[in-house]
Amino acid sequence: MAHYSDVSTGWESLDTIIDHLRRGDNVVWQVDSIDDYQRLVLPFVNSAIAGNERVVYLRFARHIPLLEERQNLTIYQLHVEKGFESFSAQVHSIITREGKNVCYVFDSLSDLLHVWATDLMIGDFFFITCPYLFELNTIAYFAILRERHSFKAIARIRETTQVLIDVYNYKGQVCVHPVKVQHRYSPTMFFPHIKKKEHLVPVINSVDATELFTHLSHHNTIKTQRHLDHWDRLFMQARQLLEAGARFEEKQDMVEHLSRLLLSRDKKILALIREHLSLNDLLQIKERLIGSGFIGGKSVGMLLSRKILAQDRSFDWHNVLEQHDSFYIGSDVFYSYIVQNGWWKLFMAHKTKEGYFAKASELREKMLDGVFPEEITEQFRLMLDYFGQSPIIVRSSSLLEDAFGSAFAGKYESFFCVNQGHPEKRYENFVDAVRRIFASAMNEDALAYRLQRGLDQMDEQMALLVQRVSG
Known part of the structure; x- marks a missing residue:
């Protein structure tokens, strides 16, 4: 005090x-x-x-x-x-x-x-x-x-x-x-x-x-854009660049900039993104993004794989691949969840050598019962309205997951949501799945895996991939 x-x-x-x-x-x-x-x-x-x-x-x-x-x-x-x-x-x-x-x-x-x-x-x-x-x-x-x-x-x-x-x-x-x-x-x-x-x-x-x-x-004229986060204004600029018919080099510069904010910081992944993804592709990802930040390794891997196949002219993949129908929960939501529920000091204590496992266990229990900001919960509800009563799966897609040399196979949670019943019940089931996947970032198995590979001090935000179940 x-x-x-x-x-x-x-x-x-x-x-x-x-x-x-x-x-x-x-x-x-x-x-x-x-x-x-x-x-x-x-x-x-x-x-x-x-x-x-x-x-x-x-x-x-x-x-x-x-x-x-x-x-x-x-x-x-x-x-x-x-x-x-x-x-x-x-x-x-x-x-x-x-x-x-x-x-x-x-x-x-x-x-x-x-x-x-x-x-x-x-x-x-x-x-x-x-x-x-x-x-x-x-x-x-x-x-x-x-x-x-x-x-x-x-x-x-x-x-x-x-x-x-x-x-x-x-x-x-x-x-x-x-x-x-x-x-x-x-x-x-x-x-x-x-x-x-x-x-x-x-x-x-x-x-x-x-x-x-x-x-x-x-x-200091009050601008409508000041009601928006800088993140949204940045993507508005990208949309204007595309619609204005900007030169290829200008669009590629914007792809490079947005990719480092939305997709990855990894040089190998960025090289693949430059080769296969366009500015329009990134804007389509933004339209399906809840919150801000990265969409995570699993989501990036799936998007790149799909794009590489679609560009393969030796086979008609368009008649085989189902239409893409996924949403992403940005990695910033994970940090904001910890910060706004008052757990950041505990999170910092977990990052120390002494507290790496012990404090993570305490934090994991708390993360099963936190609240989300109103603007995020509203976006959750809009997404569930879009899916209607179709079954969905909520999957982990952390920053390090499915990266070169670190698959994290089975280390984090994914949850199947039957998505049936009253809208409020469907919402509660979905939010519970999100909390449980966020909490799985503190699982002992996942922490040991990171420690063994020298990843324990790296940022490991948890993004999520939400997919309509096929069939």
Whole structure:
């Protein structure tokens, strides 16, 4: 639990407005550019170092470094390419090692979109990281770039953080607008403030305030797409590229990009994808995808096999193969299931040498009784409406499953659903199957198999393949 004590932002006027920073504060700056964020970071770090505070900079983005090496500053270079779990584990390990009363600066969270491609996982990262920082009495700076994220993602960050401040430019002047400052209040705290020299002056006059907000409403026009996750907007761009008749090279670049987000990171698999799958193929997969993330090794293998056969002109496979009629549950749903049910700390404990089997057993039991986000359950119901009362099979399709050199044969669960009876009963049976397959990722057999092959520290998200039973 945080013990409140004042810490400076390095900007005296801002300290007065928000009544200083407090131990435990996570501070999110919504900015127009990285330069704007850096101008806020530097005085904070200078003040902290001058006050003999420990300062840690977590460097992971493609943008310019916010801080250079200097005395009393520790810089960690993190890698985001391996995925959400690996990155979150790196951050968790650093925070644990550094301990209490540290000042942190994180690179812009918006830059994570180029690897994760979804606001959901950025929200999940923030959701698991901020409470841990709060417990350790730290002060942490984060940034998000304006209009890069969905309204839902911003709302989730706002709900989790202690301090949220909007910073923008107005007629060549800096405007600072505190949106959330937890456990502090003053009569002018939540007004926008204009920077005049080094002072921040509240915009209280109604005429000035109307002019300011009118300017902002024109400058930051609310777009319908902001109701969508970045993931959906990315595939909308791909659809527009296809419909516009883009050059082959442009479409292949998009195939390459989407494949690394949807199908695989494995170089051998990616080579097969480039040879056999088109942009239209990837868009068709997206139409059958629930959630976001990878569709898993089993699903990718089946899709590639089918496509290779269809392209074989020595035999008329089209008259032999049944029409494809499967749905996919994206691997991000697996992580969100763990995060949003409050099990991430237990999951991290399972990733340690001491807890690998013992904590997995505890987590497996919990995973049999969790809840899913409303938007996911609604997509489950729509899929079941599509299948009607046809029997279906729900199959594991983890990231490592059916990969080169690791078949995982029989290690994870699959469940046949008769899919009969009242819609609510069919839904409950299906969700129970999903929970049981997710929990099977923690089966002792599967964990031992991964350990034997040196895969125990690799990301192993569980995606699912849902198929109509043939016959």
